[in-house]
Amino acid sequence: MCLALPVKVIEVGCGPAGDMGLVDLGGLRKEISLALLDDVQVGDYVILHAGYALSILDPEEAERTLALFADISEPPLAAP
Structure with a gap:
């Protein structure tokens, strides 16, 4: 199974090339290839x-x- 995530670009033109x-x-910040x-x-x-x-x-x-990913990762509410 593959997982691809939407991420927001905060800087371009990094790296030697x-x-x-x-x-x-x-x-979480990460340098990726564009x-x-x-x-x-x-x-x-x-x-x-x-x-x-x-x-x-x-x-x-x-x-x-x-937003959907955030909803999934939140723990469920405890029963009263």
Whole structure:
């Protein structure tokens, strides 16, 4: 099974070749490859898989997906 996550780009042009970017996912920051995409800008959401940005996402869709992940990760309420 593969898991790809939407992440927000907070910096572009990193790395020796300038084809890396810094992304944020809930406070976790990671440098990833942007080599497979053209015209990634700071503030874009991208799909991240195995260290590579695979596609640029619609920001509203990315935020909905991240909200669903947040709901899943919260512990259930205790029964009264």
